[in-house]
Every structure is written in C-alpha cells, then in structure tokens.
Amino acid sequence: MNETLNEAMSDAQFTAWLRNTSARRLVLIEVAVYSGGQQRTRFLSTGAYVTAPDDTPPNLAYQSIVSTGMQFTEQLSLGGEASLSAGDIEIDNPSGIRDAWLNDVWMNRPIRAWIGDPRWRRGDFRLIFNGVVADIAPKGRDKLALKLRDKLQRLNTPVSEAKLGGATPNKDAVLPLAFGEVHNIAPLLADPALLQYQVHGAAIEGVIEVRDNGLPVRITADNASGRFFLAAPPAGTITVTVQGDRPGTYANTVAALLRRLATAYGKAGDRFVEGDLDVANLAAFDAAHPQAVGLFLAGRTNVLNACQMIASSLGAQLVMSRLGQLRLLQISLPPVGSPTQVGPQHMVAGTLTPVSRSAPTASVKLGFCKNWTVQTGLQTGIPVQHKDLFETEWLTATLADSEVQAAYRLDAEPVQQDTMLLRRVDAEAEAQRRLAIGRVPRTVYEFDGTAEMLALELGQAVRVTHPRFGMEKGVVGQVVSLAPDWLTGHVKVGFIV
Template sequence: MTNEQFLVWLQDPAAVRMVLVEALVHVAGVEVTRYLASRPFLTGPADVPANTLYEPLIVGGIGLSEQVSLTAEASLSSGDIELSNVDGELDGWLGEVWVNRTIRAWVGDPSWPRGQFQPIFNGVIADIDSASRDSVNIKLRDKLQRLNTPLTEQLLGGVTANKGALLPLLFGEGHNLAPLLTDPALQEYQFHAGQVEPGAEVRTNGKPREVDFYPERGAFRFRDAVGTGAVTVSAHGDSAGGYSNRIGPLVQRIVTGYGKASTRFTAEDLDAANFAIFDAAHSQPVGLSVTDRTNVLVACQQLAASVGAQLILSRAGLLRLIQLRLPGVGTPTMYITPEHMRERTLRPVARQEVLAAVKIGFCRNYIVQPDLQTSLPVEHKSLYSSEWLTETATDEVVRVTYRLDTEPVQIDTCLLRRVDAATEAARRLALGRAPRTIYEFDGEPEMLLLELGQDVTITYPRFGLEQGVPAVVVSLGPDWITGRCTVGVMV
C-alpha cells in the first residue's frame, strides 16, 4: 500500500479503523506473544501470523505522544493502551512480567489482509497496571528505552588498585585524557577498551613522552620511568569496523556495538537514508571520552546535541537523527490551512525565551592543569589550564531591545574546532534571537502522516499567520481510531 492510498483511506469518513497490537510477555518462565485488537480480527492462512485471533480487548485505541526537545535533550515518546477487564479475566495479567518487553502496533481496515496494516508504533512496554477495576493499562515507551543501559560494565579486574575501575572508552578524538593505569609493573595505561586508530601523544606534566603504542587495545607503555606529574594522552578512539570522528557514524557504532547485547540496535533498526543525509550535512569532527557509567542514550545524545540534533524514532521504530532548525530554512513539504484543522482548535501553547547571546564550549581538555611548572610556551600552558575553549555569538540589538544579559550559560559540546563552534553558536542565536511560539491544533486525518521535524507552512486567520508562515513540527498526538491528530508547530 502506498502513502497515497493510505491517505485516501484515512480521509474516507466511511472507513472502519482498527488497531492491532502484538505484545511480548513473560508468563511462567516462557516468553509468549499476546495478540490484541480494538475489534475482532482473525488472520487468514496466507497471513503472517497465520490463522491467529487478535482478541478485541483494546478500548479507545492507543494514546501516543511524540515530541522533539526544544533544547536538544533526549526525550522518550510515551503512550498507553487501555484494555477492557470488566469481567476480571485479565486480573492475572498484573502478575506477569511485561516490563521491557517489545510491543508493536498497526492500523488498518478489518477487511484488509494482515500484511496491508500500516505500522504506527514499535517500542517497549514500561509496565502494566490498572487505572480502574474495569481496565488493565499497558504503558508504552519508544524503542529508545532499549538504549537506557550502560555503555560498558567491563571492569579492569586483577589485583591492582584500579581493579574496580571501568575500562575507559573514546569515540572520535580526545584531548588531554586521563588514561587508566592497568599494569603498574609494565607502566601500561589504557584509554579505550578496544581497537583504536594508530598514533597518540602522551605527556607527563604537560611534556611529550616516548611510549610503545598498542592500537589493538587502546593502550601504551612508557619506555622509561613515568616520573611525576599527571599522565595524559591525546588520541583517536574506537576504530572497530572503521574509524570516524563524525556524529552520524559514531551514533550508529555506539547503538549497535555497545550496551547490553540483548538490547542493542541492529542495522535494521536504523533509518539508513536519514543517517546518510545527516552525515552529509554534519561532518564536524567530534570527540567523547567515557570513564563512568554513562548509558548509551546519553552518550549518543551528547554527540547529537553538539549540533542541536537529537535521536528520535519513526513510527516504524527506525532510529533517526534530526536537527531542530530555524523555521523557513528547509523546504516546506506540506501547506497547512484551516481546512486541515478542526474548527477553532488552533491555539498558542508556549513561547520560547529570547536569546541575545549563545556561548558554546568546545575542544574539552579532560585534565585541567593550571600550574604546570615546565618549559612549555605560555600559550600552551594556557590551553592546559582551562577545561573548555569557548565561542560566543552575540546580538547587541536583541540585547538592548529585550533588556537582556549577554553573559549566557555555556553549552558544552563534543565539537573540536573553533570554526564549528562559531557556526553552531550563530545557528542557535538565529533560532533564539526572535520570539518563537508553539501552536497546537486538532488536525484532520491527513495530519496523521506528519513527522517530527518536518518543515511546513501554516496559514490561519489569526495570530499573524494570515499570509502563511514557515513552521517546524515539534509534537504529534495521533489517534488512529478517530482519525485525528493533535499537532504542535513552532513558528
């Protein structure tokens, strides 16, 4: 079924809509699949799954909430499925294990074969509970919940003082890192638990030292006595499957290669086209060193947020990277007019704070050394004495007009170059120098096909929208049974 055919069906007032759900649950030591629906549905012998009854227990469809963070922070979409339990037959389900099991949902017409139903959710069960004596509720989280697991739990082990320390990880480039002493007898240090790009600069007390380098395990050994002063290393990190210092490839590597093996994403969980487009647009070199129990989602979001981007999922459950852009920068893919809205439902719901300045922290110095007593040039000592280099973009007209302070809160990033930090500061200032209003409206069926981050043009006979203004979709609340969708746009 094409998108055009699906849209025609969504717009048909005579269409009969229903939702199918497949939920995994742990029952008496066995993983089983529960087949649920909003009305009776039996698959045919040629369907997958074949000859399967979807029990008509769902009341009112599926309540879902999708949104992008306006501050480029990781955010999990959520939802709820209410099941009828008037006769108490589902009471026993509350004693089963539903937490962190996969759940998928589709929408379609009762007359369709199973294969024509369209995916609307692919995620994780947060839990099951009961909102009343007559219902059971399945609480939903999107698949990003699977990334809420530590990057690594690999400890050094052995008998040294550092035996309980996590082995460090390095993605992209890292400057002046604190490597882990792994073997005092051999004077061996490690900065990444795995294969890295050859070449590293090791220093003690700020002065370069000669070492033997072991790129297959991200380690080095001093050729002579370590001496006094902090041991630091500047290096290129993880290169398993090929080295990269760009955001897109690093996120892909982390979500498929780190965290618990049982919850990692695979290539089939990624929107390959989206990643390719994002990588082509964002080639800025970045670096992230991890020495604690940072989880996969947080690490990936740190990388993405360096350019104001974030991780989201498509309704089919594919991972995407999107950057919240200035309205009007992208080409609008839909023109929204009053005919796409339920009457008198468009309303302003939020207004963003105006910014007169943006300060970006970049090229992190992981070991601050303010009092180096060496023969290093003064400018080098200055670099080692601060944790961050910074770049600030300021709009004096905005500062005066809005009577704002131009000393902004620093936004720390994984960027490495000043030119990229300056570009990002200017981009964020352009987004924040003017008031941005979030409008919501209850949309007609065609709004169900909108996606987060999509560029649109919105026209409405109020709020200064009369001539049509560019906007970006920032929130969606689809109701697939009624064929309505609550839409939030930023203008």
C-alpha cells in the same frame, strides 16, 4: 476503493480510507511478555479479528480487549535534550479476570501495532507503532494500562561494564572508552610493572601524544588493543591525546559515532541493528554535518546519555520514528526541505491555538575542545600559554546581538552550553545558528489535523496558511509534536515558527 485488496495498498488509498468517516477501523497489537516461565506474544485488538487461512500467521484470533487505540505522543524537545515519547494502551479487565497479568514481566518488551479494516487481509494493515513497554499498571478496578515508550528506552543501559581484570590494583575498574578525538584524557593504568596504560576497550586509530605533568614523553603504542607503554617510569600525572574507537574505519562525526554507540555498545540484547536505524536520515545528517567531535567515558555512562552528549553538540536530538527507526533531528528555523502545505481545510475548525512562546536570546556561548584532565600549578618547563591551556577545561566561542540585547534589555553574558565539538570554526558556526533561532521570540501552535496530516513527521517543514495569528499569507514552521488518534483519523499537530 476496494477494502479487501490483495495487492499492496498505496499511500493514497490508505489516506483515502483514513479520510472516510464511515470506515471501520481496527487496531491490532502484538506485545511480548514473560509469563509462566517463558517468553510469549499476546495478540490484542480493539475489535474482533481472525487472520485468514493463508495469512501469516494463519487462523489467528486476536483478543478483542483493548478499549482505546494507540494513544501516543511524539515530540521534539525545544531545549535540545533527548526525550522519550510516551503513551499507553487500556486493556479491559472486568471483575479482575486479568489481574494475573500484573504479575507477568512486561518491562522493556517489544510492542507493535497496526491499523486497518476488519475486512482486510492481515498483510494490508499498516504499522503505526514500534516501541517497547515501560510497564503495566492497574487503571481503576476494571482496566489495565500498558505504559509505552519508544525504542530509545533500549539505549537506557550502560555503554559498557567491561572491567580491566587481571591482578593489578585497577582490576575492577571499568575500561575507558574514547570516541573521535579527545584531548588530554587520563588513561587507565593497566599494568604498573609494564608501564602499560589503556585508553579504549578496543582498537583505536592512534595515539597523538602522551604527556607527563605536561611534558611530552616517548611511548610505544598498541593501537589494536587501545593501549600504550611508557618508555620510562612517570614523574607525575600521565595524560594522552588520542583518536579513539576504530571498528574498521575511523569516524569522528556525530551521525557516525551515534550509529556506532547504538549498534555496538550497551547490553547485547538491547543494541540496535540496521533495521532499527533510519539509514537515509543518518546518511543525510552525516553529509550535512561533517564537524568533528570527541567523547571520552571513564566510568559508567548510559548509551542514551552518551549519544545525546554528542548529538546536542549540533543542537540535534535522537528521535524514534513511529515505525521504530532512529533518526537525528534539529530544531532549525527555517527548517530544511520543501514545506508541506497546511491550510484551514486540513484543520478541525477552531482548533489552531498558540500554546507557548519563548523568550528571545541575545547571546550564545559554547564550550568546545574539552580538556578532559584539568591540571593546575604545573611546575615543568613548558610554555606559560601551554600551562594556561592545561588549567582550562573548555575553550569557548561567544556570539552576541547587541540590537536584541538593547531592545529586550537582556544580560550580555550567556550561560555556557558545552559541546563535544573540537574546532573553533565549528563552534562559532553552531553558535551563530543557535543565535539566529533564539534572537526572536518563537511561538508553538497546535491544531487538530485531518487524516492527511497523519502523514506528517517530526522535524518536517510545513507552510501554514490561516486567517488568524498573522498566517494569512502563510508562515513556514517546523513540526515539533504529533499525537495521532488512528481510530478517529485525526492528529494533534504542534509546530514552531
């Protein structure tokens, strides 16, 4: 293989180079930092490297001061909550010559890394990480450590801090936000004199109904501004059911709402753009999961938490690929897609090891169709069953497996897991999916993989064959953790079966 290729290198050529134990490996790092009163980019590397005169950028020398490659771990949470992948980079600091770097501002600055051969042109290096710096810290007397996070860190900002304004008593209140369909929310009184209420800080699809102490009342809706006007002064508590945020086309599915939140809310400078999204993954998730959801935010909530409340409704997680694109993944057994074959030849000998085992679950209880304003003791003339609904925060769907319960002597009543799902049929289907996964103990295994395994991705299906652990004929599992070491061409792989 020609290691100074001018044309684009194929994946097969790149893998062959990684597999070559005598190959010279070099990591190039470009990291933004606020230093000396201005934004700068520092160009670091694990070895000497200068770009060619006709490279982009030309004649650029990288500082050979990084003492380790990219040490970074990607993982799916087995509990379903969002998790920020993490790692660090060690920088040489002999005799404290870079102590001043500790006074620079690194936090939440972008960082990218590439790997290649010192003899390659800059354009042939492969991107292996695209994330942000959490911070910098000393690591002993002669090292500094850049603490890394994936780009989900950028979503750790308030969804919105826009306030009502004006001169009314609620002028300092944060504008409410409604995504998808939400039931019986408490709107913000925007103007007492005009009987004007705000349900969303922008245009909405429409108001379904407004109630005063549980009784339906007449209103005039202003969908373009997310408001409505009462026809008469209220007698009690005003609540409203609404189909919310409409940027142009109304959407109420998990993938569509996450895309909207990540790209249009939070701090303007931290919002994702199209290039930060794995568009194909989100489109596939949307096609496979059309269940309707709804989320109402009446105060300060950060974007990542809001996204995860929606995603977890279907047991999904927000994950950044190592190339810095947002994906939606589920723990799903058996996993979706054709499994990649993994055998002993893909493992460092003797490294396949069980690392954890889950307890079985005999039942699942999901909360759905949230009543966002619980009202007790309503005295208005509405049917008793309606009053009962207004007193209930969640409708629930419960499924149980009596055989598992008896075999493992488990309690019958599960802990309720709340979702943003709207329909019972969807909640029951999701409960069935979770019960099918949890009804048997699940084991997570790890092994040190060879260069071919560096191409694995989180959530991917694998079929693992090995003489140990009942895998003689192969078992199908799902990749749940990856810790690549690009300088050695190995990767620690975790999978669940």
